[in-house]
Each structure stands twice: as structure tokens, then as C-alpha cells.
Amino acid sequence: MRDTTQGDPRDQAEGATYAPIPEKPHRARWKQAISIGVTVLVLVIVFGFVLPKLADYEAILDYIGAITTREWWVLAVMALWFLLAYPIVLTQTLRTLPVREAFVNHMTGTAITNSVPSGGALALPVNYAIYMSWGFTPESISAAMLGAGVWDWLLRISLPVIAVIGVAVIGGALGWMWLVSIGGTVAVAVMIVVLKRILGREQDARRLAQWADRMGAHAFRLIKRDKPGIETAVMQFRTDLTSIVRSRASRITIATIGNHVAMASLFAVSVYAVGVTTEEIPIPWVVFAFALGRFLVMIPVSPGGLGLVDLGWIGLLTLGWQTTNPGLPVDHNLISAGVLLFRALSFLPPIPIGMASWLFWRANGSWRLDWQEAQRGRAHAQP
Numbered sequence: 001m002r003d004t005t006q007g008d009p010r011d012q013a014e015g016a017t018y019a020p021i022p023e024k025p026h027r028a029r030w031k032q033a034i035s036i037g038v039t040v041l042v043l044v045i046v047f048g049f050v051l052p053k054l055a056d057y058e059a060i061l062d063y064i065g066a067i068t069t070r071e072w073w074v075l076a077v078m079a080l081w082f083l084l085a086y087p088i089v090l091t092q093t094l095r096t097l098p099v100r101e102a103f104v105n106h107m108t109g110t111a112i113t114n115s116v117p118s119g120g121a122l123a124l125p126v127n128y129a130i131y132m133s134w135g136f137t138p139e140s141i142s143a144a145m146l147g148a149g150v151w152d153w154l155l156r157i158s159l160p161v162i163a164v165i166g167v168a169v170i171g172g173a174l175g176w177m178w179l180v181s182i183g184g185t186v187a188v189a190v191m192i193v194v195l196k197r198i199l200g201r202e203q204d205a206r207r208l209a210q211w212a213d214r215m216g217a218h219a220f221r222l223i224k225r226d227k228p229g230i231e232t233a234v235m236q237f238r239t240d241l242t243s244i245v246r247s248r249a250s251r252i253t254i255a256t257i258g259n260h261v262a263m264a265s266l267f268a269v270s271v272y273a274v275g276v277t278t279e280e281i282p283i284p285w286v287v288f289a290f291a292l293g294r295f296l297v298m299i300p301v302s303p304g305g306l307g308l309v310d311l312g313w314i315g316l317l318t319l320g321w322q323t324t325n326p327g328l329p330v331d332h333n334l335i336s337a338g339v340l341l342f343r344a345l346s347f348l349p350p351i352p353i354g355m356a357s358w359l360f361w362r363a364n365g366s367w368r369l370d371w372q373e374a375q376r377g378r379a380h381a382q383p
Contacts, residue, residue: 035117039302046307054314055336063274063337071273078266079345083107083353085262089151089255093244094136094144095377101367104357105130111354114304114347130361135369140377147244151256154191157184159260159291166284174323180292198238199245209234264290266346271317271338280328281335285320289313304347313339 087102109123164181297305
């Protein structure tokens with residue numbers, strides 16, 4: 001994940017070192033061509049062949065066209081909250097970062113991620129460059145991104161568990177859903193225990209790092225690859241994360257919960273705005289479908305998981321409809337309309353906004369600072 005060091009002076013006493021700033025990945029032209037080709041192929045298959053067999057695009061547009069003005073206002077407010085939620089998380093992980101700077105940087109990176117195959121890897125060095133141009137140190141940037149990423153994963157894994165409990169309350173939980181819930185609970189518990197161990201005493205953290213290094217050595221030997229410095233990486237992880245967790249854990253947690261609530265709320269409002277009722281698909285089922293579908297984003301075949309994630313959401317919402325109303329025919333047009341509306345509201349706006357943000361950053365020199373002099377983001381800058 002994103003990585004560097006320094007940050008808190010107390011960590012420097014434990015032997016912190018400077019980690020490299022992520023560089024723009026260089027890939028051979030043929031690899032880029034294959035990546036683009038796979039993306040186009042997936043989009044053509046999903047939207048040109050698979051989805052038309054499930055739903056009728058004209059009927060989908062009719063459902064979306066029937067949304068009232070009042071509902072559009074609600075959707076607009078939810079979409080705005082969605083755009084602002086993650087920048088607020090960043091302001092809690094990166095000291096002295098105002099919302100306006102977090103928004104410009106996040107939108108720029110999101111525009112790249114949403115419009116380019118494997119765009120996340122391309123967006124990372126751009127995010128670093130923008131932050132550093134505002135005077136933030138590389139180590140504080142890495143600590144912030146790392147902290148935001150760890151908290152995001154804790155909530156991402158927890159949300160399906162919470163949703164399954166909600167589905168169980170209304171009497172519709174299936175056997176495999178309990179397996180997902182148990183797996184998620186175990187994963188969260190393990191992450192918390194490991195984090196406590198890493199962020200606790202340095203001696204305990206080093207023992208854990210050495211154990212991980214030994215296990216990694218066996219694994220990489222089996223696949224005949226050179227083992228990376230796992231012990232060094234774990235201790236670096238400790239240095240980066242400790243600098244913000246010591247004073248900001250509760251605020252990061254609240255901001256991250258707000259971010260996930262914003263995403264789930266926009267998804268739910270989109271589904272219900274087109275005409276789906278809570279009797280057809282109850283709210284816990286909608287939240288569960290959204291939470292589980294988000295894991296498909298990790299399959300890097302298209303920007304933002306476009307296509308595959310949408311099919312996943314449609315399939316899970318269909319299952320929710322069938323489970324809740326066994327004798328009621330499923331309206332795939334209605335479900336598809338809700339999913340595609342959410343995709344349009346969440347996926348498309350960041351692209352033009354991000355392009356404008358990048359142009360604004362390029363043109364606006366008033367925010368520019370030398371990071372070696374300004375040292376923004378360091379522990380002493382905490383207000």
C-alpha cells in the first residue's frame with residue numbers, strides 16, 4: 001500500500017527511515033494495449049450482450065425518467081455528500097489539510113481512476129505530487145493515505161456483517177450469508193489484533209514482523225520469487241500509522257463511518273428512487289448487496305470495476321427480491337435502473353470535476369509551497 005515514514009518525532013527515535021515517493025508506473029506499450037483491450041471487451045460484453053438479456057434499456061430510461069423533481073433534489077444532495085465524504089476522511093489523517101485541498105486532490109485522482117484502466121496506480125503519484133506542491137512532506141502523505149486505507153478496509157469488511165444482521169432480523173438471511181458474516185467478523189478481529197500488536201510495544205511489533213518475514217520467506221521460495229523485506233515493511237507500517245493513530249483514531253473512525261454511510265445511502269436512494277419498494281427489497285438487503293458488490297472493485301479489469309460490479313449488484317438485489325418475495329416476479333428493468341442510476345451519479349461526476357480540479361491546481365500558484373521548508377503534515381503542525 002502507500003508507504004513512507006517519519007511523521008512523529010517519537011517514531012524517528014525508533015529508527016524511522018525515509019521511504020521512496022511512488023513513481024509513475026512504466027508499462028510496455030503492448031501491456032497497456034492489452035489492458036485497454038480487456039477493458040473494452042468487458043464493457044462490450046456486459047453492456048452490449050449480458051445486460052440487454054436481463055433488462056431493456058428503453059424501460060430503464062423510462063423508470064429513471066419517472067423520478068420526481070423532489071427525488072432528484074434528494075439524489076443531488078446525496079451525490080454531493082458522496083463527493084465530499086472521502087476528502088473529509090483525508091483531512092483527519094493529514095494534519096493541517098483543509099477540505100478544499102483534499103477535495104481538489106481526491107477528485108483529480110478519482111478522475112484518473114475512473115477513466116483509465118488500472119488508473120489507481122497512475123493516480124497515486126499524481127496525488128503525491130499535488131500534496132507535495134502544497135508543502136506536505138512525503139512521509140506525512142504516506143501516513144495519511146495508509147491510515148485512510150486501513151480504516152477504509154476495516155469498515156469495508158464490517159459493513160456486510162452489519163447488513164447480514166439486519167437481514168436476519170427481518171427473517172431473510174441465507175446460509176451462505178452467515179458464512180460471509182462469520183468470515184468478515186474473523187477478518188476484522190484479526191486486523192484489530194494485528195494492528196494493536198503492531199502499534200503497541202516496539203518489541204512486540206518486531207517479533208510479529210520477524211514471524212511474518214519467516215512465513216513470507218517460505219511462501220516466496222515456493223513460487224521461486226525473491227522475498228521482499230517484510231520485516232522492514234511491517235516496521236515502516238508501524239512508524240507511518242502510529243504518527244496519526246495516537247491522536248486521531250476516533251476522528252478518523254467517525255469520518256470513515258460517514259464516508260461509508262454516504263456511499264451506501266446514495267446507493268439505497270438510487271434504488272428506491274426508480275420505484276423499488278422496501279417490501280420488494282428491504283433496506284438491509286440493499287445495504288448487503290452494495291457492501292458485497294464493492295469487493296468486485298478489486299478485480300482490475302475496468303476502471304472502477306465498471307460492468308462487473310454492476311452485474312454483481314443487479315444479481316444480489318435480484319436475490320434479495322426473490323428471497324423476500326418468493327412468489328413475486330422480479331422486475332429486472334427496475335433493479336437495473338436503480339443500479340445504473342447509482343453508477344451514473346457516483347462514477348461520472350468525478351471525471352469532469354477531477355479534470356477541472358487538475359487544471360485549477362496547475363493554474364493556481366497561491367497554494368504552492370516548498371515542502372522541505374513548510375514541512376506541512378508533521379506532528380508539530382497539529383493545531
